[in-house]
Amino acid sequence: MLELTGVTVAFDRTVAVESVDLTVADGAVLAVLGPSGCGKSTLLRAVAGLESLTSGSIAWDGADLGGTPTHRRGFALMFQDGQLFDHLTVARNVGYAQRLRGLPRSEVRAEVDDLLTLVGLAGFGDRLPRTLSGGERQRVALARSLAAKPRLLLLDEPLSALDAELRVRLAADLRQILTASGTTALMVTHDQDEAFAVADRVALMRSGRLVQEGAVAEVWAHPVDEEAREFLGARRRFTGEEAARILAAAGLPPESGVSIVVRPSMDGGLGTKP
Numbered sequence: 001m002l003e004l005t006g007v008t009v010a011f012d013r014t015v016a017v018e019s020v021d022l023t024v025a026d027g028a029v030l031a032v033l034g035p036s037g038c039g040k041s042t043l044l045r046a047v048a049g050l051e052s053l054t055s056g057s058i059a060w061d062g063a064d065l066g067g068t069p070t071h072r073r074g075f076a077l078m079f080q081d082g083q084l085f086d087h088l089t090v091a092r093n094v095g096y097a098q099r100l101r102g103l104p105r106s107e108v109r110a111e112v113d114d115l116l117t118l119v120g121l122a123g124f125g126d127r128l129p130r131t132l133s134g135g136e137r138q139r140v141a142l143a144r145s146l147a148a149k150p151r152l153l154l155l156d157e158p159l160s161a162l163d164a165e166l167r168v169r170l171a172a173d174l175r176q177i178l179t180a181s182g183t184t185a186l187m188v189t190h191d192q193d194e195a196f197a198v199a200d201r202v203a204l205m206r207s208g209r210l211v212q213e214g215a216v217a218e219v220w221a222h223p224v225d226e227e228a229r230e231f232l233g234a235r236r237r238f239t240g241e242e243a244a245r246i247l248a249a250a251g252l253p254p255e256s257g258v259s260i261v262v263r264p265s266m267d268g269g270l271g272t273k274p
Contacts, residue, residue: 001025002047002152002186006056009039009046016042018208019056024152029178029185031199033192035231039208040188044154047186048077060151076150078141080157084129090116090140091125097148115143119177135166142174146181153178155187159194171197192232196220204228 002024009017017039024030032040045051047058049070058065065073084093091112092099098108116122119139129137138158145153158174159167175198178185189195195202196216203213204224212224223229244254 001061002184003059003062004043004047004056005059007043007046007053007058008055009042009051010054015054015208017046020210022203022210022213024184024186026184027182028201029175029183029187029199030201030203031195032186032188032203032205033190033195034188034205035190038205040190040205041156043205044077044156044186044188047152048075048154049073074151075154076145076148076152077154077156078145078158080160084137084140084144086129088129089125090121090127090129090132093129093140094125094143094147096144111147112143115147118146118180119143120173134162135170138162138170139173142177146177146183151184153183153185155185155189157189158187160189160191167191167194168197174198204231 002022004020004022007017007020007022008015020043022030022032032043034040042051046053049065049068053066060073085096088096091109094115095108095112098111103111112125113122116124119142121136121139121143124132124136124140129140132140138161142158159170162170171194178198187195187198199216201214202216202219204211204219206227212219212228220232223232247254
């Protein structure tokens with residue numbers, strides 16, 4: 001598993017990540033969720049070895065990675081814009097890591113075909129990236145990342161460059177692909193819907209610190225504080241007589257001082273959480 005202990009990253013006198021403890025179990029998907037500027041991307045880059053730690057440690061299966069350079073960690077990093085090689089076909093993009101390892105051409109082609117099928121792009125091997133939609137390009141980027149057979153897949157806002165409707169569809173597909181491939185993944189995102197759709201567990205981050213971590217359903221149902229509740233989509237708050245009428249309509253006994261928050265439910269409708 002991946003284990004972060006007391007991870008702190010500072011730039012000059014500015015602390016971007018402070019005393020973060022996290023674990024990602026084998027085969028699990030963890031989403032670090034928070035607003036822009038909260039330190040989540042810096043945390044991801046530290047795991048990748050692209051940022052130095054000010055203090056703390058990052059370990060894989062108990063082995064400290066402090067002296068391990070990025071290219072020897074066995075991790076793959078997928079960015080929000082995919083960063084494909086536009087002069088190479090889809091198949092050559094996906095098979096890039098295998099060719100670097102010197103695998104036979106027939107073996108590379110078979111692996112590429114399997115991966116393109118996995119991400120829903122069977123038959124796209126001879127296309128060029130510029131002929132693809134944004135969602136298709138991200139699927140190619142995902143296939144290329146999986147082709148490296150990473151111990152850990154790092155996802156940096158992987159769907160943020162897509163329109164809202166496509167994000168919803170691709171988030172569900174991403175979850176299915178990661179589950180089918182048994183990939184251990186750490187994703188950072190500012191979009192709670194994306195995090196809840198893709199991940200098994202969610203860690204809420206604010207001002208460089210983790211404020212809550214747990215299973216998706218637990219974090220959704222029981223935000224740690226008012227600020228977390230607002231970030232997770234609270235739309236309107238009812239108090240006093242309005243709250244009492246809502247409780248009565250729901251067949252619940254009145255409670256003094258109770259407030260009711262209305263927000264989207266996890267399945268996309270509207271739900272209420274007293």
